[in-house]
Amino acid sequence: MYDHDVLIIGAGLAGMRAALAATEAGVNVAVVSKVHPVRSHSNAAQGGINAALTDRGDDWRDHAYDTIKGSDFLGDQDAIEIMCREAGDEVIAMEHMGAIFNRDEEGRLGTRNFGGQRQARTFFVADFTGQALLHVLYEQIVKAGALVYEEWFVLSLIERDGECGGVVMMDIRTGKIEVVRAKAVIMAAGGLGRVFEPSTNAMICTGDGMSLAYKAGASLMDMEMVQYHPTTLKGSGVLISEAARGEGAYLLNSENDRFMLKYAPEFKELASRDVVSRCEQTEINEGRGIDGCVLLDVRHLGEKYISERLSQIRELAMDFANVDMAKEPVPIMPGMHYQMGGVKANVDGETGVPGLYAAGEVACVSVHGGNRLGANSLLDTLVFGRRSGVHAAERAKNTSHLSIDDSAAKPDRENIERLLLNDKNESFGKIRFDMGTAMKEHFGVFRENSSMAEGISKLSLIKERAQSVYVADKTNTFNTNLLFTLELGFMIECAETIASSAFDRTESRGAHTRTDMPDRDDENWLKHIVVSDKDGKPNISYQDVVITDWTPTVRQY
Amino acid sequence: MEVKLSVRRYDPESTNTVPHFQEYQLEMDEAATVLDALIQIREDVDGTLSLRCSCRSAICGSCAMRVNGEAGLACNTKVIDALPSDGTAIVIEPAGNLPVIKDLVVDFQPFWDQVKSIEPWLQPAGEEPEGEYLAPDEDMLHLAGVVSCILCGACVSDCTVLEVDSNFLGPAALAKAYRFVGDPRDDADGKRLKALNEEGGVWDCTRCMKCVEVCPKGVAPMDRIMSLREKVMDAGHTNTNGARHATAFVDSVRHSGWLDELKLPIKSFGIFNLKAMISLIPLAIRSQRAGKVPPLIHKNIPEVENVRRIFDKVENKK
Ligand SMILES: Cc1cc2nc3c(=O)[nH]c(=O)nc-3n(C[C@H](O)[C@H](O)[C@H](O)COP(=O)(O)OP(=O)(O)OC[C@H]3O[C@@H](n4cnc5c(N)ncnc54)[C@H](O)[C@@H]3O)c2cc1C
Numbered sequence: 001m002y003d004h005d006v007l008i009i010g011a012g013l014a015g016m017r018a019a020l021a022a023t024e025a026g027v028n029v030a031v032v033s034k035v036h037p038v039r040s041h042s043n044a045a046q047g048g049i050n051a052a053l054t055d056r057g058d059d060w061r062d063h064a065y066d067t068i069k070g071s072d073f074l075g076d077q078d079a080i081e082i083m084c085r086e087a088g089d090e091v092i093a094m095e096h097m098g099a100i101f102n103r104d105e106e107g108r109l110g111t112r113n114f115g116g117q118r119q120a121r122t123f124f125v126a127d128f129t130g131q132a133l134l135h136v137l138y139e140q141i142v143k144a145g146a147l148v149y150e151e152w153f154v155l156s157l158i159e160r161d162g163e164c165g166g167v168v169m170m171d172i173r174t175g176k177i178e179v180v181r182a183k184a185v186i187m188a189a190g191g192l193g194r195v196f197e198p199s200t201n202a203m204i205c206t207g208d209g210m211s212l213a214y215k216a217g218a219s220l221m222d223m224e225m226v227q228y229h230p231t232t233l234k235g236s237g238v239l240i241s242e243a244a245r246g247e248g249a250y251l252l253n254s255e256n257d258r259f260m261l262k263y264a265p266e267f268k269e270l271a272s273r274d275v276v277s278r279c280e281q282t283e284i285n286e287g288r289g290i291d292g293c294v295l296l297d298v299r300h301l302g303e304k305y306i307s308e309r310l311s312q313i314r315e316l317a318m319d320f321a322n323v324d325m326a327k328e329p330v331p332i333m334p335g336m337h338y339q340m341g342g343v344k345a346n347v348d349g350e351t352g353v354p355g356l357y358a359a360g361e362v363a364c365v366s367v368h369g370g371n372r373l374g375a376n377s378l379l380d381t382l383v384f385g386r387r388s389g390v391h392a393a394e395r396a397k398n399t400s401h402l403s404i405d406d407s408a409a410k411p412d413r414e415n416i417e418r419l420l421l422n423d424k425n426e427s428f429g430k431i432r433f434d435m436g437t438a439m440k441e442h443f444g445v446f447r448e449n450s451s452m453a454e455g456i457s458k459l460s461l462i463k464e465r466a467q468s469v470y471v472a473d474k475t476n477t478f479n480t481n482l483l484f485t486l487e488l489g490f491m492i493e494c495a496e497t498i499a500s501s502a503f504d505r506t507e508s509r510g511a512h513t514r515t516d517m518p519d520r521d522d523e524n525w526l527k528h529i530v531v532s533d534k535d536g537k538p539n540i541s542y543q544d545v546v547i548t549d550w551t552p553t554v555r556q557y
Numbered sequence: 558m559e560v561k562l563s564v565r566r567y568d569p570e571s572t573n574t575v576p577h578f579q580e581y582q583l584e585m586d587e588a589a590t591v592l593d594a595l596i597q598i599r600e601d602v603d604g605t606l607s608l609r610c611s612c613r614s615a616i617c618g619s620c621a622m623r624v625n626g627e628a629g630l631a632c633n634t635k636v637i638d639a640l641p642s643d644g645t646a647i648v649i650e651p652a653g654n655l656p657v658i659k660d661l662v663v664d665f666q667p668f669w670d671q672v673k674s675i676e677p678w679l680q681p682a683g684e685e686p687e688g689e690y691l692a693p694d695e696d697m698l699h700l701a702g703v704v705s706c707i708l709c710g711a712c713v714s715d716c717t718v719l720e721v722d723s724n725f726l727g728p729a730a731l732a733k734a735y736r737f738v739g740d741p742r743d744d745a746d747g748k749r750l751k752a753l754n755e756e757g758g759v760w761d762c763t764r765c766m767k768c769v770e771v772c773p774k775g776v777a778p779m780d781r782i783m784s785l786r787e788k789v790m791d792a793g794h795t796n797t798n799g800a801r802h803a804t805a806f807v808d809s810v811r812h813s814g815w816l817d818e819l820k821l822p823i824k825s826f827g828i829f830n831l832k833a834m835i836s837l838i839p840l841a842i843r844s845q846r847a848g849k850v851p852p853l854i855h856k857n858i859p860e861v862e863n864v865r866r867i868f869d870k871v872e873n874k875k
Pocket residue numbers: 009010011012013014015032033034035037040041042043044045046047048049129130152153154155188189190191200201202204208209239241337338359360361362374375376377378379381
């Protein structure tokens with residue numbers, strides 16, 4: 001058994017930012033991650049990070065309004081204000097720590113345009129911003145000497161009388177299971193992309209954190225809000241960043257028509273993501289697609305510009321679609337990208353469970369509401385990662401460990417033994433694929449009542465099947481087969497909460513678009529859907545949206 | 558298309574702990590990557606296969622391994638490009654120069670230790686400015702070429718020096734060191750360059766180019782090491798074997814137009830370094846036997862002035 005003041009689950013941007021803040025506060029901090037920190041999914045972020053810097057003539061209020069409008073007025077405005085106000089400090093802090101960032105002629109940080117915003121306020125490192133920031137935070141963690149349990153897998157949170165007092169985790173390399181006590185646990189375990197097939201997300205994005213927190217008594221919020229990104233490659237689902245459109249790319253249909261001019265005359269290709277994805281899907285559904293895709297065209301930007309600012313994207317298109325974007329347009333389609341919802345947390349990271357905090361994609365402070373703006377997620381991870389770190393450290397200073405011993409690991413040990421003894425023959429790969437395609441079909445860009453009902457019954461069959469997954473690998477050493485099986489359990493739980501939330505929302509808002517109820521209904525639905533676990537079933541309640549200065553209006557781009 | 562893969566398997570818990578190759582036959586799409594093939598094996602054929610992978614798009618650095626004997630990322634290597642023309646199997650092995658844990662999973666600890674040893678964090682001087690540090694865009698764009706290193710370990714896997722000398726810092730850590738030395742905001746160059754001048758540092762690279770060839774991100778670690786050598790010497794660290802070797806090399810060519818191989822070790826190690834001199838005796842004897850001892854009298858090449866003119870030109874340009 002190990003003891004720490006603050007234990008952080010996840011070493012992505014949110015987790016490492018939290019770890020730095022908590023370390024600075026002078027408490028004993030450890031981070032646990034199922035992959036080495038630099039392998040975390042934050043490295044996939046290509047486009048950039050938003051901040052309204054006043055010395056660049058920008059105003060955080062404008063950023064806040066763009067975010068609120070982007071969220072289709074489901075975002076909580078008090079939280080959005082905090083995020084946008086603190087954005088500048090966070091970006092500058094990253095620069096001071098060593099992030100290189102592209103510059104302007106004066107050597108100051110340069111910006112690019114991003115979707116749904118009237119100002120160029122996206123700071124970037126070529127098209128690998130996430131990787132650049134993630135590596136810098138890792139460097140700072142090394143410098144600070146914070147302890148990282150690298151390649152340890154969290155199996156469950158330990159909850160006693162409604163409080164969280166630690167975790168049970170497994171050393172992937174040896175299979176050893178340990179209990180770790182902590183006065184505060186920060187959940188920063190990232191998103192759930194793999195619940196959908198295909199997805200832009202890495203294979204490790206399996207919703208572990210949402211499921212773990214949910215089972216420990218925390219609530220999930222906005223789970224129906226699943227972002228489809230407008231530009232993903234067919235088949236693999238690999239992302240072509242919004243940076244391409246930010247730099248001026250066109251979207252074309254089979255008639256070589258820039259169709260966004262018709263749908264969003266002002267913002268065109270740079271309307272909010274939910275809007276652009278719907279327009280593309282409409283073009284495709286109405287027969288103006290090409291093989292289920294539309295085209296992304298950057299040729300007019302010129303080869304030099306493309307290789308300077310979009311080199312990574314160009315490589316991706318070559319590797320995964322066999323297309324040189326400097327010479328031909330690349331076929332793209334909407335693809336699952338981001339979960340706006342997550343573990344319900346306040347602006348200090350506190351969940352409903354004392355001792356448990358949440359930050360980053362796993363959390364829902366509701367700064368993204370119904371639709372996240374591009375480049376607001378990296379910002380969310382840093383701002384709320386830092387705040388959670390500060391507040392968790394504060395709690396740790398004023399509490400003591402719960403009385404927990406090694407027996408807390410018993411249920412997980414038994415569960416793993418049971419899984420290893422399963423001899424029925426369902427493969428986790430097949431089940432995940434079936435779940436993912438069902439989610440795409442019934443909870444994708446367009447949703448509809450009877451289709452969602454069908455999706456829900458498919459899910460319950462899938463849950464049945466998952467009981468009899470066969471784990472072929474019986475060893476203790478790096479048993480990835482066992483890990484996938486455990487992750488499958490987490491994913492199914494997330495899928496259920498998405499499905500039940502989506503089924504419940506009887507309007508269209510943000511990413512949740514129902515063909516049978518196409519209008520936004522502010523009268524009844526300016527509220528969040530909150531799901532909690534009640535005897536193994538999702539139980540739904542509601543919470544009003546926080547509105548400060550901006551009253552909801554018709555959303556046009 | 559039909560694809561055969563021969564994958565090196567190793568299970569430390571099995572009674573037979575000798576690594577062996579296992580062959581798999583798959584039906585794959587033309588666009589499939591080697592990683593797709595391995596995932597298909599793991600999901601549909603043989604769940605016991607262990608490997609690391611995550612992003613599928615050459616950014617997380619998890620899936621470096623050897624494909625047909627050369628390191629690379631499984632996720633950006635197309636099956637169709639890796640298929641041997643004689644119809645035999647694609648050979649998949651774990652990354653080299655690191656201990657194998659299981660199947661294709663290697664122990665990265667030595668790699669991280671190397672990276673950590675170069676103090677991999679920005680060390681600026683003085684008070685932080687209120688806003689950002691000002692820095693020219695070109696400098697940052699230049700650094701972006703190194704910062705784009707995803708720490709996948711492909712270079713370390715195939716480094717020919719690490720194969721024989723585990724003290725070498727290795728191409729990835731040295732490229733990372735260059736990233737800080739080259740950063741106009743970093744103020745620890747003095748300390749950094751001094752450390753890089755030590756044994757295991759920049760002088761241990763043999764310039765075999767392997768790291769440049771296998772790097773999936775175009776980081777060109779060896780070029781960074783060569784730049785570091787220059788910076789080390791510019792910083793006045795000329796009194797090590799490596800630096801003296803470089804100076805002696807240049808002096809010899811400038812003077813005679815070609816390399817005086819007899820003088821090179823003397824100048825590199827120092828004539829009074831008896832231990833090093835004695836250690837060279839076996840090499841001298843072997844060279845003698847093979848008829849490879851250079852002439853005792855080192856003559857200038859004809860028209861050596863032209864060589865000297867090249868030197869002048871390069872130096873004036875600096
Ligand atoms: C392709 C792509 C491009 C993107 N581009 C942008 C962009 O340009 N701008 C932007 O703002 N956002 C972007 N995003 C979104 C953004 O990258 C992510 O939302 C964000 O990085 C999430 O960070 P995080 O710290 O919350 O989680 P992650 O970085 O995903 O980290 C999660 C951590 O939790 C750990 N973990 C998970 N489960 C367990 C477990 N069971 N046990 C132990 N550890 C566990 C993991 O090991 C990992 O360290 C992009 C996303 C994708 C997929």
